[in-house]
Amino acid sequence: MVEGLTKSFGRQVVWENVTMTIPAGQISVLLGPSGTGKSVFLKALVGLIRPDRGHIWINGHDLATCGERRLYELRRLFGVLFQDGALFGSLNLYENIAFPLREHTRMKEAQIRRLVAAKLELVGLVGAEHKMPGEISGGMRKRAGLARALVLDPEIILFDEPDSGLDPVRTAYLNQLIVDLNHETGATFLIVTHDINSARTVPHHIGLLFRRELVMFGPRERVLSSAEPAVRQFLNARRHGPIGMSEEKDVTELAAEALLGQDPGELPPIPPQLTPSGGRGGA
Numbered sequence: 001m002v003e004g005l006t007k008s009f010g011r012q013v014v015w016e017n018v019t020m021t022i023p024a025g026q027i028s029v030l031l032g033p034s035g036t037g038k039s040v041f042l043k044a045l046v047g048l049i050r051p052d053r054g055h056i057w058i059n060g061h062d063l064a065t066c067g068e069r070r071l072y073e074l075r076r077l078f079g080v081l082f083q084d085g086a087l088f089g090s091l092n093l094y095e096n097i098a099f100p101l102r103e104h105t106r107m108k109e110a111q112i113r114r115l116v117a118a119k120l121e122l123v124g125l126v127g128a129e130h131k132m133p134g135e136i137s138g139g140m141r142k143r144a145g146l147a148r149a150l151v152l153d154p155e156i157i158l159f160d161e162p163d164s165g166l167d168p169v170r171t172a173y174l175n176q177l178i179v180d181l182n183h184e185t186g187a188t189f190l191i192v193t194h195d196i197n198s199a200r201t202v203p204h205h206i207g208l209l210f211r212r213e214l215v216m217f218g219p220r221e222r223v224l225s226s227a228e229p230a231v232r233q234f235l236n237a238r239r240h241g242p243i244g245m246s247e248e249k250d251v252t253e254l255a256a257e258a259l260l261g262q263d264p265g266e267l268p269p270i271p272p273q274l275t276p277s278g279g280r281g282g283a
């Protein structure tokens with residue numbers, strides 16, 4: 001539960017008064033034009049950046065204001081998949097995935113081996129444990145990063161652009177993997193993505209950050225059928241609307257657009273949501 005969250009860097013307000021309840025056990029997607037502070041939001045959620053105001057309630061504790069020791073404990077509840085998997089280049093996949101276990105637990109090697117093997121299987125990387133991050137494809141690196149994010153069995157998993165740099169087929173496999181993992185682990189997922197197709201089909205809930213605020217956050221079908229101009233423009237990848245090339249359009253531009261009578265057009269039909277597959281294919 002995020003309440004009244006505000007963050008500025010110097011005089012630049014990134015977002016203010018963000019309030020949302022990220023539904024437990026479900027998948028939520030956070031969208032927004034470049035620079036609207038989606039990555040900063042993820043970092044605030046895991047306590048890497050302290051917000052200026054507001055609260056982040058998790059299991060009865062406020063992650064935004066708690067002390068360092070509590071923060072360290074609360075961080076264990078999170079798994080984070082950074083953009084490129086953020087693997088350690090000098091460690092093989094096995095050691096990368098084992099890393100959080102070595103950092104946060106006193107497990108014996110045999111137990112570590114069992115857990116790493118289970119996560120490798122979960123993400124379809126059995127047999128690749130001795131490979132170095134530099135030797136494998138971007139898609140495999142993401143899946144290895146995902147295995148590492150999952151290894152402490154987190155309650156909340158944050159994904160920062162999991163589909164960036166992947167081809168459409170690999171993105172489809174990764175999306176299915178995300179849906180399956182959510183189904184199997186029951187963890188709460190929050191995904192930042194620019195991929196509209198993923199945003200339309202993967203999550204239960206969608207949010208949009210724009211003009212320093214959370215414009216909307218709600219169930220997928222409600223957001224996809226919304227007439228709110230920024231939401232409608234973004235989720236349908238249109239030029240018509242308040243979002244401009246490099247920043248928001250100003251009033252004159254919007255007035256000119258209205259005069260030209262450019263019609264935003266009919267909304268396309270809402271695609272069905274991806275369902276858990278029951279079995280897993282590799283990518």
Ligand SMILES: Nc1ncnc2c1ncn2[C@@H]1O[C@H](COP(=O)(O)OP(=O)(O)OP(=O)(O)O)[C@@H](O)[C@H]1O
Nearest residue numbers: 009012014032033034035036037038039040041194
């Ligand atoms: N540590 C920092 N110090 C100062 N400014 C920062 C810092 N981190 C981010 N910013 C600024 O905050 C704003 C939001 O950045 P952020 O990376 O969260 O955007 P984003 O929505 O994730 O963008 P993109 O979609 O392009 O990845 C940017 O203007 C950025 O320059």
